[in-house]
Amino acid sequence: MATDDGERGDPPKLRVIEGGEGGEGDGETPKAKAKAKRRKLTAKQERFLAEMIRGATQADAYRAAYNAERSSPSAIYTEAGRLMGHPEIARRLLAHQASVERSAASSALSERAERRAFVLEGLEREARTAASDSARVQALALLGKTQGVDLFTDRVEQVGADQSPEEVRALLEERLSALLGKATG
Numbered sequence: 001m002a003t004d005d006g007e008r009g010d011p012p013k014l015r016v017i018e019g020g021e022g023g024e025g026d027g028e029t030p031k032a033k034a035k036a037k038r039r040k041l042t043a044k045q046e047r048f049l050a051e052m053i054r055g056a057t058q059a060d061a062y063r064a065a066y067n068a069e070r071s072s073p074s075a076i077y078t079e080a081g082r083l084m085g086h087p088e089i090a091r092r093l094l095a096h097q098a099s100v101e102r103s104a105a106s107s108a109l110s111e112r113a114e115r116r117a118f119v120l121e122g123l124e125r126e127a128r129t130a131a132s133d134s135a136r137v138q139a140l141a142l143l144g145k146t147q148g149v150d151l152f153t154d155r156v157e158q159v160g161a162d163q164s165p166e167e168v169r170a171l172l173e174e175r176l177s178a179l180l181g182k183a184t185g
Contacts, residue, residue, distance in 0.1 A: 120146065
């Protein structure tokens with residue numbers, strides 16, 4: 001069936017063109033290539049890795065994953081160390097540790113934000129409903145000092161930061177003399 005503009009009424013056929021590295025027609029997508037580069041672990045290596053993630057020592061993780069009843073402690077330590085050097089095990093352990101660190105940092109930020117909100121809400125409530133005027137003023141002053149509001153900031157002026165100690169001493173003596181002269185006069 002033809003439309004007004006002379007085209008057929010059938011939907012257009014789409015063709016997917018793969019991009020990325022490699023020659024034409026290699027048939028592998030970039031994800032497939034990345035997965036192929038990953039080294040697969042044996043079931044025992046996976047168990048060793050899982051024990052390490054749970055917090056076991058290298059030797060205990062090795063004992064849990066392998067039949068090490070007849071192995072000497074030094075052989076267990078040697079084999080556990082060799083497994084820790086396996087690129088895929090090392091990569092996964094590092095990824096897990098990074099994930100734990102990100103989670104801990106996120107949790108700490110969340111707790112800090114919750115604590116901040118709690119304090120600010122308490123100060124706002126106190127500023128509105130405190131029994132005494134002084135408590136309301138104190139709550140307002142503390143709210144005014146919070147980051148983002150910064151109405152009441154303490155300022156420290158540094159005098160003589162670029163002067164030598166002798167120059168600062170002479171300046172102070174001059175100012176003290178002037179003050180003492182005014183006080184007696």
